[in-house]
Amino acid sequence: MRPLGAPRFSGNLPSMMHLDFNAMTSPTFRQNPYPVLAALQANPGVVHLSPGLVESWHILRYDDVRHVLLTPEVFSSNRALQAQGDFADANLGFLFNNMISATGDRHRRLRMIGNRVFMPKFIESFRPAVETVVEERMEMALSGEEFDLVEDFAARITVAMITAILGLPLADMEQIRRWTAVLGDNSGASTWLSEIDPSMARRGRETGEELTAYFKDHLEHRRKHPREGDLISAFSSVEVDGQKLSEGEVLSMAMLLLLAGNETTTNLITNFVRLLDAFPDQAARLRAYPDMTQGAVEETIRMRNSIRNIDRFALEETTLSGVTIPKGGLVVVWLTAANRDPGQFDAPDDFRPDRTPNRHLGFGQGLHLCLGAPLARMETQIAARAILERTRAIDLTQPAELGINANFDNVIRQMVRFHAK
Template identity: 75%
Template sequence: MGHPDFNAMTSAVFRADPYPILAELRESEGVVPLNPGVMPSWHVLRYADVQKVLLSPELFSSNRALQGEGELAEANLSFLFNNMISATGDKHRRLRMIGNRVFMPKFIESFRPALAQVVAAQMARALQGHEFDLVEEFSAQITVAMITRVLGLPLADMPQIRRWTAVLGDNSGASTWLAALDPEMVERGRLTGLEMTAYFREYLRERQANPREGDLISAFASVEVEGERLSESEVLSMVMLLLLAGNETTTNLITNFVRLLDAFPEQAARLRADPELTNPAVEETIRLRNSIRNIDRFALEDVELSGVTIPKGGLVVVWLSAANRDPSVFEAPDAFRPDRTANRHLGFGLGMHMCLGAALARMEVQLAARAILEQTALVELTAPPVVAQNANFDNITRQMARFHPR
């Protein structure tokens, strides 16, 4: 049962390449009970089972309050989840309606010209022929410039924002994988939460006094649905969550698109010959290397999946990355196929909690990918990647590269 290296935080083998282990467990077990951490957990790996969990909120809750309070809640970043990701029932409906009202297609499209300028500037730097860090000197430059613009924050705060998201990424899911919580890690997470809350509270109160047109903090502070507005804590939680999702995950997707061009040179040549395949290539990147590999739910009653009974109250970890490579759904699941049809990936989740910022993330990755395909003859990865400390995300912290212009 299980696999000795199935641990997203303590196994160097899993962190370096989790996909063979996930595939082995998906085919042999489907649902893996695991108890290496503070909390026992049940890991769901098959597409049909993942789909059932995400589409059955009456059986599997996203409510983070079910994990308890205190140090455990701090370790699992509870301050980030006073929003629709953790909400259920009428509260979720209200928050989602407000979120949808803010994230109208017109609002997303209004950022396209600014995004095009950011991508053009980063491409100009990358095409100068020198070696650069693909993560921090290219991908993150695009995504943080955009998320600060979307939120209405100073670009000068970018280094601090990157530090915060790094801490939150390292801490994510710690109670699932670690037998004992590292006090220093918990304290770093707690202090980061306090710093972020204070930072955004200052901006929120300024926007409440002097609202601006076209930034999310102002929009979330002022939007009203059915006579209700978001509370201060809800606005803060929504904005901090979007900061993390809109920064780290989109950075990972741009980086992973480039890494796939390197890993699949025949497909890279095909894409350069036909850039109209860019958008489906981005969807294939999201399927094959989606940024958030797993998400949590809590069983509201005893539930059986793939012959395994998950008890009421059990922590359920659904592996989007494993489902996205399920051979029962995707032909040649480990191959990068930009022309894959009916790409029903779960990279942005599914159901009532599907990612609110998916359209913005897609636009960012599509514009960056199109520019890379049209302006480079070759992307060269000049050193091995530096793998992140937490394999709950498909990310690396450093990847030296060189872009060769056409």
């Protein structure tokens, strides 16, 4: 009999890999998941795993991942297909009544509204604000003092921008960071944990309720004091087929952008600096040729994409890499494994800013391609170029402190010192 909490696998797995393949309980996986993912990608490619409250099928090869993302008629994003009750509480399902979970006509309507609001002209209108906050953070960073790359630099840039774009008070930044940290810790709990910690679930639920109440208050204030130039106002006014977003949809879209736009870009900026440290020859090359910044950011997204996996639900029985996935099965799609598939990328563990082509899946693909990808790219490129042009070296003065949930590529603290040119 399988002991409670012990992982169960189907297929012939590499020796010991199964013990470390857990995003929430394995310190080894949290520290460095890539050797485990590479071994499982090579054999068997699709992993049937049951360490948690629900069974799951993990997709690791580039072609399989891309197939899942481009076949929504078979692999649905609708979280309502997962069991409710304790599972929904554990995974904070009530926060995701948005484009991530929407399908069919509802997704089409939400996506059309999102596309109309998130026009390139709208994103570009924030470029001067990004440049201003990056300049302010660079002045702090170049003082010669040790500082936290995450909270003192990257998060200050991304939260300043996402609050501006949503029309939220910058003074709420610290509270917003606390909320997003709690919600990130809970993500995927039912997939990986055989028992849900009641206190963790309670913190997640309370945080979600606090975040919802915060946005409801803000939306009510905006109704009484309308303004232009932010996403909440735009989401409240744009129509598709004569329909506007409901209050619940506006709230959910705003929370999606807050959570995704805050953590993901913070992680990208942080991981860009850590890759400079890990690949000093490429760092020297980029400082000599800062026009390569755009390619370096794309390579950062490929190698260290912030969201390592996303969920889908099989609408019918199907087979991938010789493994049968039953109707209703939870499918965990590993973007970060696909982005290092040697069948798609030469020397996938090397940081190559001039990699061409670079068809990474860091922002997903298909109908659910990340709506905020242009904003994340713009922020990261501006920050990265400033770092390359104004530093001659960066010292990581202490080991990184990693987040507790390896479903994300996130560092919660990285002490550094920037050396000015």
